[in-house]
Amino acid sequence: MREELAREVIDINCDLGEAFGRWRVGDTRDADLMPLISSANIATGFHAGDPNLMDDTVRLAVEHGVGIGAHPGYRDLHGFGRRKMGGTSREVVNDVVYQVGALREFARRHGGVLQHIKPHGALYMEMAANAELSWLFVQYVRTVAPTASIFCMAGSETEAAARELGQPVVREFYADRDYDDSGSIVFTRDVGRLDPSAIARKVVRACREGRVTTVSGKDIAIPFESICFHSDTPGAFEIARALREALTAEGIRVAPVSEIISEASRRQA
Numbered sequence: 363m364r365e366e367l368a369r370e371v372i373d374i375n376c377d378l379g380e381a382f383g384r385w386r387v388g389d390t391r392d393a394d395l396m397p398l399i400s401s402a403n404i405a406t407g408f409h410a411g412d413p414n415l416m417d418d419t420v421r422l423a424v425e426h427g428v429g430i431g432a433h434p435g436y437r438d439l440h441g442f443g444r445r446k447m448g449g450t451s452r453e454v455v456n457d458v459v460y461q462v463g464a465l466r467e468f469a470r471r472h473g474g475v476l477q478h479i480k481p482h483g484a485l486y487m488e489m490a491a492n493a494e495l496s497w498l499f500v501q502y503v504r505t506v507a508p509t510a511s512i513f514c515m516a517g518s519e520t521e522a523a524a525r526e527l528g529q530p531v532v533r534e535f536y537a538d539r540d541y542d543d544s545g546s547i548v549f550t551r552d553v554g555r556l557d558p559s560a561i562a563r564k565v566v567r568a569c570r571e572g573r574v575t576t577v578s579g580k581d582i583a584i585p586f587e588s589i590c591f592h593s594d595t596p597g598a599f600e601i602a603r604a605l606r607e608a609l610t611a612e613g614i615r616v617a618p619v620s621e622i623i624s625e626a627s628r629r630q631a
Contacts, residue, residue, distance in 0.1 A: 369569055374398070376402060376591055376592065381411070390599040435461075435483055454495060511619055540577045561605065
């Protein structure tokens with residue numbers, strides 16, 4: 363995806379379906395967020411999510427024209443997938459296969475397609491640093507979903523494996539997380555209430571200048587094609603609304619990554 367196109371049109375993704383039965387996380391309903399985003403990372407049962415919730419979330423995504431993504435995590439309902447779990451790389455990837463397969467069937471049921479796959483929480487961070495795990499994961503995606511994009515951090519082992527194997531890759535900018543000087547997000551278990559206007563300014567600057575200020579005060583370049591925020595962040599609805607309003611005011615259109623990639627391909631043809 364060309365950088366200049368990504369700055370005129372951008373994807374907003376959010377982790378959704380992160381509940382289990384009567385258990386809920388966060389103070390915002392998925393139904394309220396869906397009209398404000400363009401891609402949904404839908405929990406697939408291991409860190410959160412259950413069959414009924416997956417079905418409801420996929421249906422909402424299709425109704426709103428939101429790109430459907432599988433959001434597999436470690437087998438860790440108790441810890442919300444934010445703890446690294448044991449197992450070989452093969453075992454971990456087989457858990458991913460199981461979860462992605464379930465979500466893809468719900469997408470088919472509602473006439474949707476699997477747009478992307480984004481590992482969750484501790485699994486996302488482990489893949490970012492683990493070349494063997496990333497390679498096996500991308501090999502799996504390459505085999506069963508060669509057109510699905512992999513969402514990851516810029517400069518991660520996940521990105522490197524995807525590019526080497528020829529799998530579409532989308533780099534993320536984290537609106538509601540801080541960055542360290544290496545360009546990695548600062549992993550935080552509990553995020554307090556944030557200022558939506560400050561987040562919106564941070565995102566607009568990243569879109570226009572490609573830069574972000576780190577926790578140490580350093581200014582760094584940050585390449586990305588999608589903006590991420592989390593539905594369990596307190597005040598997620600206000601954050602989403604502030605993002606959309608700020609991007610619209612800057613003349614930046616919001617669209618699913620599949621649409622952005624298609625536009626880029628047509629322009630290059």
